[in-house]
Every structure is written in structure tokens, then in C-alpha cells.
Amino acid sequence: MGDIGRRSAIALAVTGLLTPLTLALGAAPAQSASCTTQTGPYQKQVEKFLGRPVDGKQSAADCKAIQAFQTKHGITPNAGFAGAVTWGVMDLMNKQKAVGDNPNADGKCPVNKGRIACVNLTLQLSWIQDGKKLVYGPVPVRTGRDGYETRTGLKKIYWRHIDHVSSIYHVPMPYSQFFDGGQAFHSVGVSMWNPPGSHGCANMTKTDAKKYWSLLKNGDDVFVYGRKPGT
Incomplete structure (x- = not known):
């Protein structure tokens, strides 16, 4: 050119x-926020993705697992809430994995x-x-x-x-x-x-x-x- x-x-x-x-x-990953006790709208889906017991109820262990995922991928706020953005990332990962070797x-x-x-x-x-x-x-x-x-x-x-x-x-x-x-x-x-x-x-x-x-x-x-x- x-x-x-x-x-x-x-x-x-x-x-x-x-x-x-x-x-x-x-x-650098953001400092972890305080863990929320709130149950998110995508609680069950997020629990399943993370291999947590799927009961649809937020627990301290659930929050820590969600928070770690959010921090790893730069999702803010990283308070462990199972919201739309966090589930959107996980859902995309599932869809990408399903493609396999035939994109x-x-x-x-x-x-x-x-x-x-x-x-x-x-x-x-x-x-x-x-x-x-x-x-x-x-x-x-x-x-x-x-x-x-x-x-x-x-x-x-x-x-x-x-x-x-x-x-x-x-x-x-x-x-x-x-x-x-x-x-x-x-x-x-x-x-x-x-x-x-x-x-x-x-x-x-x-x-x-x-x-x-x-x-x-x-x-x-x-x-x-x-x-x-x-x-």
C-alpha cells in the first residue's frame, strides 16, 4: 500500500x-469485593457451570467460587453475584465448547x-x-x-x-x-x-x-x- x-x-x-x-x-485483577449474600437471577445456571451443588441458593462457598471466576475474567463488580454478565460469559464458554473441531x-x-x-x-x-x-x-x-x-x-x-x-x-x-x-x-x-x-x-x-x-x-x-x- x-x-x-x-x-x-x-x-x-x-x-x-x-x-x-x-x-x-x-x-492486574481488581481487588476482591466483599462477598454478597444475595441469590442472583442466574444462580442455578452459575452453580452448575462451576460444579457447585445446584440448589439455587447463595452460600458463602458459592460466592467465593463465583467471585474467583469474576476476578479471573475481569468481570466487575466481582462480588460473587450470579448476574446477567457473569452468566453471559459462562453461556458463551459453553457454546464455544460445543463447537468442537467443526467451527x-x-x-x-x-x-x-x-x-x-x-x-x-x-x-x-x-x-x-x-x-x-x-x-x-x-x-x-x-x-x-x-x-x-x-x-x-x-x-x-x-x-x-x-x-x-x-x-x-x-x-x-x-x-x-x-x-x-x-x-x-x-x-x-x-x-x-x-x-x-x-x-x-x-x-x-x-x-x-x-x-x-x-x-x-x-x-x-x-x-x-x-x-x-x-x-
């Missing part, structure tokens, strides 16, 4: 589309493009396929939150920068592979289930971002579809 196009892409990448500083750096069962990601990176926003999953052959994944991703949605459609990787840093927020964005106006695959140091999401990029773990870096190149196709829960 030309210098003007590249400068425009970099400008977009550093003006709010991507993960803010504290999230990209992997901020393109619905056939929505093109199989006539050769090697392509697919992003299912609804399930917050990504994978790389070559025709109908699964090359890598599926892996969890953390895409754009409400108001900063990761844009859907067929795209191409147009610029790669292994040590990319935002010049405005000074945010490290390792293994960046840009595919749409500043939106990119890149690694972050927070949970892939940390709500509410990124500022447009497809966040990945370092392990997955490195693998994507090794498998993809400029000009490779990326297909983004679906809708992230909560957007």
Missing part, C-alpha cells in the same frame, strides 16, 4: 479503535478462497481454514464492544507489524495483522472473556496471535460475520 494509505491505517489504529492502555497491558459447520465462512481467517462474532471464535480443511483453531477472540464493533464482511490482511505500539496510548499490540481500517488481530494480556470487549480489534492470546502470525501473510483473506453478544 502507498505511504498515504499506510499512514491513514496507522492513524486509525491509534485513535480509539483498538484496546485501551490498561486492557492491552493486562491490568464452520454452518458453512458461512467461504471455502472457495484458499487460506482464510474466519471470525464468528456471535460465538467470539476465530480459526484458519484452507478450503474445507481446518488449519488452526477454533480459538476464542475478544472483539469490538458496543459502539466499536468489529466490522463484518470479506477483507484482506494489508499490513503486519510484529511489535506494533499505539503512538497515542503507547499500547503494545504484539503480532498485529491489520485487515480493516485499523482493526487487526493482535495479542493482549487480559482474558478473552473480559467484558465488554475491544475497541474494534480481534484480541487473541499471545499463543494464538503468534500462530496466526506464522500462518498468515499480507493479502490473505479474512471473513468476519455474525454479531457479538451485547452489541
Whole structure:
């Protein structure tokens, strides 16, 4: 791409589309709040997910287990309440697990493009396929939150920068592979289930971002579809 196009892409990448500083750096988990004694609206579902006795009643042990889950994934407030956000994360995890090793069962990601990176926003999953052959994944991703949605459609990787840093927020964005106006695959140091999401990029773990870096190149196709829960 030309210098003007590249400068425009970099400008977009550093003006709010991507993960803010504290999230990209992997901020330390919040201090645990006092445990609530309240029974949440999703008490039974959360108890089942965590392997707790399913009685639909909050206990001290339930609260500690819920609180530990919330702290691990950056869910706030982390007071051990079985609310909608906590259950939403758990429900998404269940749906991701159910996909198994056939992420393109619905056939929505093109199989006539050769090697392509697919992003299912609804399930917050990504994978790389070559025709109908699964090359890598599926892996969890953390895409754009409400108001900063990761844009859907067929795209191409147009610029790669292994040590990319935002010049405005000074945010490290390792293994960046840009595919749409500043939106990119890149690694972050927070949970892939940390709500509410990124500022447009497809966040990945370092392990997955490195693998994507090794498998993809400029000009490779990326297909983004679906809708992230909560957007």
C-alpha cells in the first residue's frame, strides 16, 4: 500500500479503535469485593457451570467460587453475584465448547478462497481454514464492544507489524495483522472473556496471535460475520 494509505491505517489504529492502555497491558485483577449474600437471577445456571451443588441458593462457598471466576475474567463488580454478565460469559464458554473441531459447520465462512481467517462474532471464535480443511483453531477472540464493533464482511490482511505500539496510548499490540481500517488481530494480556470487549480489534492470546502470525501473510483473506453478544 502507498505511504498515504499506510499512514491513514496507522492513524486509525491509534485513535480509539483498538484496546485501551490498561486492557492491552493486562491490568492486574481488581481487588476482591466483599462477598454478597444475595441469590442472583442466574444462580442455578452459575452453580452448575462451576460444579457447585445446584440448589439455587447463595452460600458463602458459592460466592467465593463465583467471585474467583469474576476476578479471573475481569468481570466487575466481582462480588460473587450470579448476574446477567457473569452468566453471559459462562453461556458463551459453553457454546464455544460445543463447537468442537467443526467451527464452520454452518458453512458461512467461504471455502472457495484458499487460506482464510474466519471470525464468528456471535460465538467470539476465530480459526484458519484452507478450503474445507481446518488449519488452526477454533480459538476464542475478544472483539469490538458496543459502539466499536468489529466490522463484518470479506477483507484482506494489508499490513503486519510484529511489535506494533499505539503512538497515542503507547499500547503494545504484539503480532498485529491489520485487515480493516485499523482493526487487526493482535495479542493482549487480559482474558478473552473480559467484558465488554475491544475497541474494534480481534484480541487473541499471545499463543494464538503468534500462530496466526506464522500462518498468515499480507493479502490473505479474512471473513468476519455474525454479531457479538451485547452489541
